[in-house]
Amino acid sequence: MRQWISGWPVIRQITGDDPSGRGDAVRSAATERTAPRTARADKVTRSVCPYCAVGCGQKVFVEDGRVTQIEGDPDSPISRGRLCPKGSASKQLVTSPSRVTTVRYRRPHGTEWEDLDLGTAMEMIADRVIAARQRTWQQADDDGLTLRRTLGIASLGGATLDNEENYLMKKLYTALGAVQIENQARI
Structure with missing residues (x-):
């Protein structure tokens, strides 16, 4: 005793x-x-939280090709290793059994979703972008002023895109002739 x-x-x-x-x-x-959950990780990848425009740094721990843990990155000058409750739950976003991992498509007036391969989906998107641009192209206005634009294409970018991605998106949509381009990069 x-x-x-x-x-x-x-x-x-x-x-x-x-x-x-x-x-x-x-x-x-x-x-x-006991040992930390992260001790058995095969590799650690740095990433950015996908939820808001703050851009908190994350460390993604991978074991046997699967994400086993996501934590705040202490080397991140933005978040210094801290994550909000949504950022802390990022692992659930990645590993949820209900996560859709295929391209899903519902035809016009359809009631059911169908799976498409990525190549088919990308071709459909490209065809629709080209058709929308051709259908709505404005070379000049009624007074003969040169416009060279389309109002049939717009872009609303995600808040988690970094400056480089936003730059490329801006270049792409400007080259297509779009004028309504928003990328939420206001910081």
């Missing part, structure tokens, strides 16, 4: 050399056997 009681961390703290309870007094065999 005495040995069992002396094994309690609080008894070791009071009677031993660790009165603050921050060292050996609170360590047990179970504590020694």
Whole structure:
């Protein structure tokens, strides 16, 4: 009985050399056997949280090709290792069994979704962009003023795109003749 009681961390703290309870007094065999969830990761990839325009840094831990943990990146000058509740739940976004991982398409007036391969979906998008541009192209206005634009294409970019991605999006849509381009890069 005495040995069992002396094994309690609080008894070791009071009677031993660790009165603050921050060292050996609170360590047990179970504590020694534990390891961080991230210790077994095969690789760690730096990323950016996908939720808002702040751009908090994340470390993505991968084991056997699967994401096992996502934590704040302490080297990030923006978030310094901190994540909001949504950012902390990023792993659920990636690993949820209900996450859609295929291209889904519902035909006009259709009631059911169907899977498409990526190549087919990209061809459909390209064809529609070209058709919209041709159908809505304005070379000049009624007074003969040169416009060279389309109002049939617009872009509303995501807040999590970085400056380089926003730059490329702006170049693409400007080259297509679009004038309604918003990328939410207001910081």
